[in-house]
Amino acid sequence: NVMNVIISKKSGQPTTMKLNGVVSTSYSDSAFKFNKDFAISTDTTTFTLEVTWRMIDAEDGSAYDSTDTNSFKIVRSTRVNQPSEGYLDCWERDLFLQFNGKPINAINETMNKLEVVFTTNSDRYKKVSVDITHKSGSTKDSLLALPLSENDSGFSGFFEREVGAPKRDNVLQHSDPDSIILIYRNPDNPLDTIRKAYPFAISKILKFPAASYFDKNADGKVDSIFIEVEGPVDQEDLEKLKSSITLPEPRKFKVNSISVVKGGIALDVTEQSNEIRTYVSPTDKIIVNSGSLPAGGLIEGNIINVQDKVAPVLLSGTFFSDRQDSLQVEFSEPVKHFSSKEPILFSHGGKTYRVELAENGVFSKERFYTSKVISVESGSAITEGDLIWINPAAGIGDTLGIKQLNPENRRVPLKVQEAEYEITVRTVNNPMKPDKPVPPEVVNVFGEKGKKVPPNGVVIVVEPKGEIKNKIKMDEGKVSIYDVVKHLVKKDIEGVFDEGTQKLYFIWDGTNEKKRVVGTGTYNAVIRATTISQKTNNRKTFSQIVPLGVKRK
Structure with missing residues (x-):
């Protein structure tokens, strides 16, 4: 109390104190501390107190040092008489x-x-x-x-x-x-x-220097965001942090949960944008708004450029069935050049099959890869709608070296594009005459299929023009006959397909629905048929109108 009174009577800032020549070791909160004890003698102990002040002149701002020296005595006695010049008082x-x-x-x-x-x-x-x-x-x-x-x-x-x-x-x-x-x-x-x-003192300051996107289920959409945090994060901080973080608007993130993980916090999110983006762009910035935490601590605001930790996936795939079969796939982002015989996996009806490609495929337009098809696993055929995805064993990664290693990565349906071919129609015994029989080769085809052949009639032949790479087949197809005023004469005459020649045959015997012969004149045959690729099962619908004639004697 004696020291506090002396200090409080002075203005300025005390800097050092000596007690009986011993310099204090530190000064804190206007209190000096000594690292030694001072002994009290059995009778009277004299203390000399020196305090040095750093004084500032209130008028001109000049600073100077001033030292005050005071002495006091401590008397030890079992009976102490109160000095006449003072008094004894105690305060509770x-x-x-x-x-x-x-x-x-x-x-x-x-x-x-x-x-x-x-x-x-x-x-x-x-x-x-x-x-x-x-x-x-x-x-x-x-x-x-x-x-x-x-x-x-x-x-x-x-x-x-x-x-x-x-x-x-x-x-x-x-x-x-x-x-x-x-x-x-x-x-x-x-x-x-x-x-x-x-x-x-502020109990803690949380800083957010970095963030990264992750795609745990490898579907091409960000589902987890890691934000690095400098400083201890407690469970009671999470709701405040969640409300203080603004995620990139273009990706339309929905935050499902937030948790404390090693080195920071993890946001479980759903990316609701329709676009597949396994890369980051200038819009991928996370804004952390500054503020205070309910249990103590401050949030230091920052704008974070997000780092890409998402591996590429497939966007599309097309099988070109031509003189040299080839496969072209489109990745979700540019990938590092790779050399693999099986970079892509295929499945049909839930069963996976293997397709070997040439290793010297061509990379184009940054995201596209095209390679020749060498072979397809025995018993399988590349078919429209088959699912394809990146083979994790191929080590395909983006330009940052982030590889797609998840075996469940994004599946996309395969498109099949066959070489174009033309279907032509010709007729035999047109116009129909009663004395012209059906050609023997047509009779044989009908006979092999167990179909009856009339003795004479107009033969309609539907066939591919020129040589085509892939064998096709046609469903039985149907032909309906109309007169010139579009009245139905005969409905749905069935055809017979010859796999060997890839020709579809129809025969009209010149009768109507009531099996009565029609008169001399001109008629129209409306042909409907579907071609099916025997290699890819790709289907094409075909229809055409062909004029027919009947000539009676």
Whole structure:
């Protein structure tokens, strides 16, 4: 108490203290500390106290040092007479801070409103006011003579605080870190002084330096986002962090959950954009908004350029059935050049089959890869609608080296594009004459199929023009006969297909639906048929109108 009174009587900043020639080891919160004990003799001990101050002239701002020296004696005795020039007095009182009704030893950033409590069991204190200031910073802010209200146990009052530069308001602005200092001075007794210092420091600051996209199920959509965090993250921080993070709008993310993981936080998300993007673009920025955490701590705002950790997938695939079969696939992003005989896997009806490609495929337009088909697994055929996907064993990766290793990566349906071929129609025995029989080769085809052949009639032949690479077949097809005014004469005459010659034959015997012969004249045959590739099962619908004639004697 003697030292505090001496210090409080001076203005300026104390810098050093000596007690009996021993220099203090540190200075904190206006208190000097010594790393040794000072012995008290059996009778009288004299102490010499030297305090050096750093003084600042309030008028011109000049600084200078000033040293004060004081001496005092401590007398040890079982019976002490009170000196005539002084008096002995004892005070039972205390001064401290509370937050939310509980005493505290230190202050953090969540404690914006604090309660000053002055307790006493003496009735000598009628009015109590407290000065509140702080230690750090080039400029000080103070709340002088804050009045406390009387209650059952003493006096109390509230004040607000914040980190910042001093303002002309009723809020204490201070630095970080700092110490908030309470000073009570009894105006009636200078020795009745209490000084308390409470350290302030932000409990933690969370920084967000980096973030990455991941595609755990390898469907080409981002489903997990990792955000690196510098600083400890607690479970109670997560909801605030979730509301403080803004994800890239173009991807239309929905956040399903957020969790603490090693090195940061993980967001389980659903990417609702229709576009497949396994790469990052300039729009892939995550905004972290600054703010405070409910359990203590600050969020340091940042704009993060997201890193790509997503492997490529397939967007499409086309099988070209021509003189040299080939496969072309489109990746979701540019890939590093690879050399593999089986870069793509195939399945039909849930069964996977293997297709060998030439290793010297061609890369084009950044995302496309085309290669010749060498062989298809025995018993399988490349068919329209088969599913294809990247073979994880091929080690296909993007330009960053992120490889697609997930065996469940995105499947896409295969398109089949066959070499174009033309279907032609010709007729035999047209116009029909009763004395012209059906050609023997047509009779044989009908006979092999167990079909009856009329003795004479018009033969309609549907066949591919020229040589085609892949064998085709045609369904039986149908022909209907109409007269010139479009009246139906005979409906749905069935045809017979010859696999050897790939020709479809129809015979009209010149009768109508009632099996009566028709008269001489011109008629129209409406042909409908479907061609089917025997290699790819690719189907094409064919229809045509052919004029027919009947000539009776």
